[in-house]
Amino acid sequence: MSTIRSRFKIQYAGFSLETDLNFPAEGVTVIFGRSGSGKTTLLRCLAGLEKSSAGFMKFGDAVWQDESKKLFLPVHRRPIGLVFQDARLFPHLTVRDNLLYGYRRTEPTRRQIELDQVVDLMNLQPLLDRRPQKLSGGEQQRVAIGRALLKSPRLLLMDEPLANLDAQHKQDILPFLIRLKREMRIPIVYVTHSLSEVVQLVDTLVLLENGKSVAAGPANEVLSRLDLAGKVGPSAVGSVLTATVAGHETEFGLTRVQYQDHSLYIPEQPLAVGSPLRLHLLAQDISIALGEPQAPTSILNRLPATVLEIGSMESKGSAVNLKLDVGEPILATITRKSLAHLNLKPGMQVYANVKAVKMVHEIEEY
Amino acid sequence: MDWQPIWITLKLAATTVGVLLLIGTPVAWWLAHTKSRARVWVEAGVALPLVLPPTVLGFYLLIALGTNGIVGGPFESITGSSLAFTFSGLVIASTLYSFPFVVQPLQGAFEASGRNYLEAAWSLGASKWDAFISVASPMALRGYVTAIVLGFAHTLGEFGVVLMVGGNIPGQTKVVSIAIYDHVEALEYSQAHWLSGGLLLFSFTVLVTVYAFNRRLPVHLS
Numbered sequence: 101m102s103t104i105r106s107r108f109k110i111q112y113a114g115f116s117l118e119t120d121l122n123f124p125a126e127g128v129t130v131i132f133g134r135s136g137s138g139k140t141t142l143l144r145c146l147a148g149l150e151k152s153s154a155g156f157m158k159f160g161d162a163v164w165q166d167e168s169k170k171l172f173l174p175v176h177r178r179p180i181g182l183v184f185q186d187a188r189l190f191p192h193l194t195v196r197d198n199l200l201y202g203y204r205r206t207e208p209t210r211r212q213i214e215l216d217q218v219v220d221l222m223n224l225q226p227l228l229d230r231r232p233q234k235l236s237g238g239e240q241q242r243v244a245i246g247r248a249l250l251k252s253p254r255l256l257l258m259d260e261p262l263a264n265l266d267a268q269h270k271q272d273i274l275p276f277l278i279r280l281k282r283e284m285r286i287p288i289v290y291v292t293h294s295l296s297e298v299v300q301l302v303d304t305l306v307l308l309e310n311g312k313s314v315a316a317g318p319a320n321e322v323l324s325r326l327d328l329a330g331k332v333g334p335s336a337v338g339s340v341l342t343a344t345v346a347g348h349e350t351e352f353g354l355t356r357v358q359y360q361d362h363s364l365y366i367p368e369q370p371l372a373v374g375s376p377l378r379l380h381l382l383a384q385d386i387s388i389a390l391g392e393p394q395a396p397t398s399i400l401n402r403l404p405a406t407v408l409e410i411g412s413m414e415s416k417g418s419a420v421n422l423k424l425d426v427g428e429p430i431l432a433t434i435t436r437k438s439l440a441h442l443n444l445k446p447g448m449q450v451y452a453n454v455k456a457v458k459m460v461h462e463i464e465e466y
Numbered sequence: 467m468d469w470q471p472i473w474i475t476l477k478l479a480a481t482t483v484g485v486l487l488l489i490g491t492p493v494a495w496w497l498a499h500t501k502s503r504a505r506v507w508v509e510a511g512v513a514l515p516l517v518l519p520p521t522v523l524g525f526y527l528l529i530a531l532g533t534n535g536i537v538g539g540p541f542e543s544i545t546g547s548s549l550a551f552t553f554s555g556l557v558i559a560s561t562l563y564s565f566p567f568v569v570q571p572l573q574g575a576f577e578a579s580g581r582n583y584l585e586a587a588w589s590l591g592a593s594k595w596d597a598f599i600s601v602a603s604p605m606a607l608r609g610y611v612t613a614i615v616l617g618f619a620h621t622l623g624e625f626g627v628v629l630m631v632g633g634n635i636p637g638q639t640k641v642v643s644i645a646i647y648d649h650v651e652a653l654e655y656s657q658a659h660w661l662s663g664g665l666l667l668f669s670f671t672v673l674v675t676v677y678a679f680n681r682r683l684p685v686h687l688s
Binding site for chain 2: 147149174175176180181182184186188190191192201202205206247248251
């Protein structure tokens, strides 16, 4: 599998970045961290906007930077598309000319995407002859993504593309990002401080803290690591499961999804039967039962699970995190009293009761 | 009516503005984007003509441009003609004198559009020069208009430096401002009225046109 290999070291006053990463050159890689963790600097290094001494970067077989050989491919020669937090549309050009700016600077033989495709994908037809200043934030960001795509990049780098948008506009853009991921075979590196906005997208997760990578790997593995629970969010964020839409129960306002051999109910989603989607399970919404319930219960979603690991008890407070296997690893937060009462041990078969399956927009911002 | 000073004045202002754009653009660009410590020194140097009496600048220029000066000497040995008391000398003097009026608006415009749009252009495959031509320059259009008008108008209004460096040679270095001075000295008030009124009307018309035009430009950054 083709990978993106990089090694950067940058030192500013009061800030340093030192990373050594190797992640797949496919799907969506999310670089996640608090503000000041160095995630934007890392993206700028990948783009070639920052030049770190002793830096190294290789995209597949192509070396873009190797300071030991004094090799540095300047940003305008790299086959990348870059989407900034602020859209940075050129104010003196119409939307159409903004879109075509990179397209016109791409050799015709290397073009893989045409204007019509992008207009269609990002729904830009009504905007084409307008000036960027007259667009809403969400529209500007759609144009910016389209503009980057029209350069036919082999790697798309996105720096918090939703951070400047309000909740409504975030919801408007997300479907476009999901379409982008499904329809274009372009690896994406996506920087964000909000995991919730990328739950539907993320494949690989890189966790940055104080300029250093503290975890990197498949999103599910990273998210369900007990030792990282506090670093991912204020409480253990939990886990992401991939499921498919199995049917709708409109009279109850529910959508039934299939996760492996199990059915789960989530608030009704406007998705066709058969569509894949990601479920985000917050650790605090999962409780544990030792067997089948004796009395009827209001809990709709139950998954048989195996206890894998019990989190550290050193921290103060009443809660403890468990790692469970439900086919994929997930996290659950229960009280220490319950842990003792149920006498939970690794290897035990239990049931995970899921009180709620959060969809993207319901998840608290980090 | 003496047309000659008017013609010389316009020719001087136009030439000066042309030279200023060629030299001022890279200087303004450097000032807008550099992180060098030399920046404050260069900025102060650019602003000097704003605070110095024209006679100070004129005095040093006269020495530098003279037959034995550091500029005039080599120039004379190469071209065989002197710089002081010539039109070329006047262009050099005006360029220095009007330098801040061109550099400052350009620098402001380049700073306002900043590095961000350039980064976007580079990421879309534009080389540095391409990005300067296709993004930075059109975005700095207002700055250019202001720089051209201020540079032109300020050269029209020059007096002290011209008198020191150019002398008062009819047909060569006698510009309108000096012609007016001569007329007043000779108590020829009607000629002085014609020239002064003409300069006033011209300057005002130009400024009104520019301010009106500037409001209608498509690029509003702020």
